[in-house]
Amino acid sequence: MIHFPRVRQSPLRALGVRLLAAVGLVMATVGIVYVDRGGYRDVTETPLSLLDCAYYAVVTLSTTGYGDITPISESARVVNVFLITPARVLFLIILVGTTLEVLTEQYRTNLRLTRWRSKVKDHVIICGYGTKGRSAVNVLLENGLDKRKIVVVETNQTALRSAIANGLVGVEGSATRSATLLEAHVKDAKSVIIATHSDDAAVLVTLTVRQLTAGKVRIIAAAREAENAPLLRQSGAHHVIVSASTAGRLLGLSTSAPPLIEVVEDLLTPGQGMALAMRSAERKEVGSAPRDLDPLVIALVRRGKVVSLAEPAGLTVETGDMLVYVRDDRPSAMAEGRQHS
Structure with a gap:
């Protein structure tokens, strides 16, 4: 089942609000008629009771109007x-509005589903919206990926509601099932x-x-244990991130070389200082040594x-190379860079 970010309140809540409004309107009408019950005449020629007032209010508001109870005084x-x-x-507006609200909500959901299925392509599927999944989504968004290009596959209801609340x-369903992945259009991802x-x-x-x-x-794919990384690669993963060993290395660096862990944290924390980035080599950079380029290039x-x-000396940039470099990720520097561009 596909869930879209909610833009309005749920149909059940809208139905409940309208139901309470209708009941409140009926009760208010009953009270008004009961206060002025002397101005009404019953065909039985008996004074109106509270039940008679309730009966008159219901048949009147529903436009049934049997005519057995009629107002005779000027005030009534x-x-x-x-x-x-x-x-x-x-009262009629409340009833008709409730029906239209439910039908409109269903139509809108079906329309969004049809439109999404026809346009979804080159998107990123996140299987699991736990700590790792949320962090991956945050990085994608920080790098400029549109929220509409991210699809979360999750079985946990709480995690799924959190993803939907965040606009995803x-x-x-389970990502281990083919039907669930096909629902997420994995072939077009x-x-x-x-x-x-x-x-x-x-x-x-x-x-x-x-x-x-x-x-x-x-x-x-993310793996908890390093021994499972080869199995994931053999299964078809292009890249495997081992969370346990990576955390262990960072813990070791924080003990043996504390300044290094600060550098790593700076590179991994957005908007703080330095950040890793990648771009295509420009024509004027072809033939130059990577170390001579600005900004600092650390890999090709x-x-x-x-x-x-x-690599041995003499390495130069070739056409089609991608440059991995360190950029200034501070907000002021990013804004200045956009102005110059």
């Missing part, structure tokens, strides 16, 4: 003209990020994605492979 007729008749119109499209809670689930999701896409969609990506600057 004035009340009918200026209060009961507008209340009758308002959510697909309810640009990449799939697997951030499940266990490594065995990550392997199953990777195998399923590879089977459905024939390896045409980039798969990035050539034909899909990373070329370290530790």
Whole structure:
């Protein structure tokens, strides 16, 4: 089941509000008629009881009007003209409005679903919206990816509601099932990020994605244990991030070389100082040494492979290379860069 970010209140809540308004309107009408019950005549020629007033209010507001109870005094007729008749119109508006609200909401949902299915392409699928999944989404958004290009696949209702509340499209179901991934249009996706809670689930999701896409969609998987990383790669993952070993290395750096951990935190924290970025090499940069370029280039990506600057001297930038560099990620520097561009 596909869930879209809510732009209005739910149909059930709208129905409840209208129901309470209708009941309140009926009770108010009953009170008005009961206060002036002496101005009404019953065909039985008996004084109106509270039940009679309630009966008159219901049949009048519903436009049934049997005529067995009628206003005879001037005050009762004035009340009918200026209060009961507008209340009758308002009561009908509440009933018709509730029906239209429910039907409109269903139509709007179906229309959004049809439109989304026809336009979704080159999107990123996040399998799992836990700590790792949320962090991945935050990085994608910080790098300028539109929220409409992110689809979250999650079985946990709380996590799914959180994703929808953050403006993301959510697909309810297990990412290990082909039907769920097909519902997320995995064949048209640009990449799939697997951030499940266990490594065995990550392997199953990777195998399923590879089977459905024939390896045409980039798969990035997170593993808790380093020993499971080769299995994930054999299953079809293009990149594997080992969370346990990465955290352990950072803990080790914080003990043996504290300044290094500050540099790593600076690179990983958006808007603080330094940040890693990648762009295509410009024509004027072709033939130059990477170390001579500005900003600081730390690696090249050539034909899909990373070329370290530790390579022998004489390494130059070639046409089609991607430059991995360190940029100034402070808000003031980013704003200045946009002005110059």
